[in-house]
Amino acid sequence: MPETITMEVWRYRPEHESEPTWDAYDVPLRKEWAVLDGLNHIKDQLDGTLSYRWSCRMGICGSCGMTVNGEPKLSCSTFLTDYAPGPVRVEPMRNFPVIRDLVVEMGDFMAKLPAVKPWLVSDDEPDEDTEYLQTPVEMDDYKRYSMCINCMLCYSACPVYALDPDFIGPAAIALAQRYNLDSRDAGAEDRRDVLASAEGVWACTFVGECSVVCPKDVDPAGAIQRYKLTAASKAVKDLLLPRGAR
């Protein structure tokens, strides 16, 4: 194994340049080092001006999403040795405006997320002492979708989001389904207008890359296709059945 690996890092410093450039750094190649460790080495030892987001280093916080050799990855769980002998190209996540270097602007997602009401909606004010019991089978219905860490890799992988930024997007729809499928929730009807709109599930053309890149195996593509069937059958029922029988 060579002792070092070259990391080519995408740079954008708005006070210096209007177009991005590349900087190359040689970092130690150690088998336990992730791309994030390489970036931390650059920041600490080689070039303190490099900007990027990170926090937990263990695939939980969802802060360190980047494009590594063209693929959306969490840089804390992507190992340098997998790219030996290199170089490793690190770019910001695709489909987002870039604030600086590897730091992207996620305001669009933050604005869209509340629209799908990602919280438990109940019909009436719950009693303080009420316990909401749930069986393991009921929990199994939504648990997968609850694992989302909002890392945005799915948006970065989605060509529909790239072409149509109004698309609500994979994570927001998966999170809506996380609550729609929860036996304690009564908000499915509230979420329907947003989810069943042209910018909701119907914008998705099932490319499936969101589920491929998801580091938590959430399967947003599955959540979206499942809601398409729900929305379509609901629309048919609305058309055919009298109000009371829907």
Next chain:
Amino acid sequence: MSTGNAVGGEPPLYRPPVSLTWWLRNPSYLLFVLRELSCVFIAWFVVYLLMLVYAVSSGRAAYQEFLDLSANPLVVILNVIALAFVVLHAVTWFGLAPKAMVLRLGALRVPPTVILAAHYGAWLVVSAIVAWVILR
């Protein structure tokens, strides 16, 4: 702190352009674009079917003319390409079905492979019926 060249506001965001060849970057993007393109060939098959119906209703001479047109190598090539796109559309559509349909038998979820197999089974049965109607 320096605000650089962005006087009196936030520094400008950089919006990377979407390249014209983005769909060649990943096989699943290519598949997605080909599937979108398949609608053109499905539309062609609808037109072709309407042409057949019109020819059949217009008498023997018109039907013969339609058969001659269909035997033209260019039309044969077009139809072979269109068939490939329609098969691509059908196969990827069936691939979606197990994702969309979550069926439960009591506490057990019907495995996705069973749902997929049921779709292919139904396709086979319908194709067999159509073949029987045409060939008998």
